[in-house]
Amino acid sequence: MGFVEVKNIRVYAYHGCLPEETIIGSKYRVDVKVKADLKKSCISDDLNDTVDYVLLNSIVVSEMKKPSKLLETVASRIIKSIFKQCNLVSWAYISVAKINPPLGGDVEKVVVSLEKNRD
Numbered sequence: 001m002g003f004v005e006v007k008n009i010r011v012y013a014y015h016g017c018l019p020e021e022t023i024i025g026s027k028y029r030v031d032v033k034v035k036a037d038l039k040k041s042c043i044s045d046d047l048n049d050t051v052d053y054v055l056l057n058s059i060v061v062s063e064m065k066k067p068s069k070l071l072e073t074v075a076s077r078i079i080k081s082i083f084k085q086c087n088l089v090s091w092a093y094i095s096v097a098k099i100n101p102p103l104g105g106d107v108e109k110v111v112v113s114l115e116k117n118r119d
Contacts, residue, residue: 001090002038006050007031009060014067015074018102022067027099029109030060034082035091051086059085071096071112079116091117 007082009030034051041050064075075094080091093115101110 001035003035004038004053004056005031005033006053006056009057011061011064011075013064015064015071015098016070016102017069019112021102026101028064029097029099030064030078031093031095032056032060032082033093034079034086034089036086036088037090051076051088055085056082071098072114075112075114078098079114083116083118089118091115 009032011028011030012025013028014025015028016022016026034056036051038050041047059081060078063074063081066074066077068074068077075096077095078096079092081091093113095111095113097109097111099109101107103110
């Protein structure tokens with residue numbers, strides 16, 4: 001077993017419960033870590049035998065484009081999509097951070113993290 005990580009995926013998206021958040025948007029940072037059996041790819045040196053990090057990035061960007069009120073919903077969609085598109089993945093961890101959230105104070109970011117095993 002091994003892990004594939006894609007860290008600090010930066011996107012601009014329109015998530016939030018406040019009406020202005022879905023109009024103005026905000027900067028987000030997403031981190032992905034997945035667990036998979038990488039034994040075959042270590043020997044074959046073939047992209048088809050591993051988890052393609054380009055695909056992981058693409059999944060995140062695609063799911064972040066779909067506005068949601070809650071970061072929990074976005075993170076859950078990302079995990080579901082990873083399991084659907086990456087058969088080798090047995091476990092996934094997703095962290096979605098909203099940079100400079102509108103909290104009325106000096107807050108760098110808020111973060112929601114989810115992890116899930118394949119059913």
